[in-house]
Amino acid sequence: SQQGEEDPQALSIQEGENATMNCSYKTSINNLQWYRQNSGRGLVHLILIRSNEREKHSGRLRVTLDTSKKSSSLLITASRAADTASYFCARGSNAGGTSYGKLTFGQGTILTVHP
Amino acid sequence: DGGITQSPKYLFRKEGQNVTLSCEQNLNHDAMYWYRQDPGQGLRLIYYSQIVNDFQKGDIAEGYSVSREKKESFPLTVTSAQKNPTAFYLCASSITRTEAFFGQGTRLTVV
Numbered sequence: 293s294q295q296g297e298e299d300p301q302a303l304s305i306q307e308g309e310n311a312t313m314n315c316s317y318k319t320s321i322n323n324l325q326w327y328r329q330n331s332g333r334g335l336v337h338l339i340l341i342r343s344n345e346r347e348k349h350s351g352r353l354r355v356t357l358d359t360s361k362k363s364s365s366l367l368i369t370a371s372r373a374a375d376t377a378s379y380f381c382a383r384g385s386n387a388g389g390t391s392y393g394k395l396t397f398g399q400g401t402i403l404t405v406h407p
Numbered sequence: 408d409g410g411i412t413q414s415p416k417y418l419f420r421k422e423g424q425n426v427t428l429s430c431e432q433n434l435n436h437d438a439m440y441w442y443r444q445d446p447g448q449g450l451r452l453i454y455y456s457q458i459v460n461d462f463q464k465g466d467i468a469e470g471y472s473v474s475r476e477k478k479e480s481f482p483l484t485v486t487s488a489q490k491n492p493t494a495f496y497l498c499a500s501s502i503t504r505t506e507a508f509f510g511q512g513t514r515l516t517v518v
Binding site for chain 1: 448452504
């Protein structure tokens, strides 16, 4: 069953602006992953953050994790039109063990970046 | 080129038919997964396999079956027992404690 929420469901911004997407969850995790999906395509992995980590960066992406609040956020800085896609957070529970592909996904945030 | 290949890209099924979706990976990953995505929704786990000849049900396994006879292959059969099979199906693989890699998906439509 899907757990937690992603917020906002849709986000529309101009090129150059920052985009922040939030993810909340209900049960304990051992890792949380962010993925991107272009329309009708497969998912592309962005960042994996483990439960003992608080922040990770990759290029223009910054992910934070607050396990006490059961929440995570993805920040995309200096957005580009090519960043237009759906973004999903996916939670890996301890039940998944070392199989980090056993994930529970949120509904996603649709990001539109206008040139 | 290493990756995950799903075929076909589009598949049409008549009522009452079983269909099989193919998923092959050459990444030497031990674990493989099948997810279903409905319009405007996130992914839901159907089945997963951590090693050859072993697999476990996910959250929505009813009406589906899988096999894992080879490390590289994890086919998914959508049976006639699946009452609402129209969806986008995604296969993924992973190794221990790393992210999952996804294929490009198969879009199944009941006609």
